[in-house]
Amino acid sequence: MRLALPQWAGTLAVKAAVFITVMCCALAALLGILVHVSVTNQTVGQARDRALSRLTDATAAFEAGDPIGRGVGLDPPELPGALRDLARAGDRGTMVADHHGRPTMWAAGPADHERVLAVEVDYSQQARTIEGLDRAILWSSGLAIGVTVLVGAFAVTRVTRRLHATARVARRISGGDLDARVDDPRTNDATRPQDEVAAVAAALDSMASSLQSKLLAEQRFTADVAHELRTPLTGLHAAAELLPPGRPTELVRDRVAALRTLTEDLLEISRLDSGRERSEPDSEPLGALAERVVRASGTETEVVVLRDVVVETDRRRLERVLGNLVANAHKHGRTPVSLTVDGPVVTVRDHGDGYPDYLVAHGPQRFRTEGGAKGHGLGLTIALGQAEVLGARLSFSNAVDGGAVARLTLR
Incomplete structure (x- = not known):
């Protein structure tokens, strides 16, 4: 026994729409992630190179005893702890962190007496660029998904409409309407590409025609046999009435009556099969x-x-x-x-x-x-x-x- 599902859950159009939507979302998410990662890596790399370049210049100025310039400081309190520890260990590094409510690219390296020389570079423009890119990816993905779903639903609906028409004709045939045909346009036009729905429609029409021919032949045979039997049976019945009384005569009359009843039943069935019988209420x-x-x-x-x-x-x-x-x-x-x-x-x-x-x-x-x-x-x-x-x-x-x-x- 099948699990009871909502009526809409079993339709091919809904299944196809769900499949198309899921695939579009997956593809949009994959492309969005790839673009986001690529652009973010490029933007962060450029900011990091700029910060490290300034750190190199500031280090050279500090070692020469020259002014180190704006945006450069020794052991600034706002420097992230992880980057401070890295610089004190003798390595140079960079990190993005909030500074005074705005994103900042920090670059830090070792100075003298375990002090840290740090450079801050404004990262606001790059952050806004990445945020704008993410919004553009979301909007374009949503638009692409919507357009794809609409186009896919239109294409699937055309197919399902033809399938529903074929199913309706099949139900009419099973209900006794042997004149019903699908007449799919693709099956009547050899120049148009033939798809699976057209093949099913053509097979159903061919089956209906064959079934109709066989049933009509059977009905004609039944009617012809019954009509041909009526005349000799009438004569046989009249002859049986002339036989002398006795048990053999009773048996003959009984069999003749049974055969006449069978013939009349066959004639009645042939009339019912023809579909021309009408009620007179x-x-x-x-x-x-x-x-x-x-x-x-x-x-x-x-x-x-x-x-x-x-x-x-x-x-x-x-x-x-x-x-x-x-x-x-x-x-x-x-x-x-x-x-x-x-x-x-x-x-x-x-x-x-x-x-x-x-x-x-x-x-x-x-x-x-x-x-x-x-x-x-x-x-x-x-x-x-x-x-x-x-x-x-x-x-x-x-x-x-x-x-x-x-x-x-x-x-």
């Missing part, structure tokens, strides 16, 4: 209609009306649906069988072994039976097809305490 009291269906079935079926309603439906088609459900319950289930009306919901329940797992999961499939069951699987297929024509929802499940449950929900 009228107002019908659902409780009375259910009782009429049970009486016509000639079976011992209990009718329970919890809440009767008047529905706008096609009476003939609804009777066909309920009649097939009741007949299937008695043929493949066990008594007692009940038909319950609860508002616009009609439930047919038996107490047999229940529906097969494949039927509960995928719905009825023609000419498929399991567990030694008799029949062709056409009754429930017809019931499902007629329910779709009515705009109703027919679902199949098994009761917890055993038995098959068919639930028809009318709109």
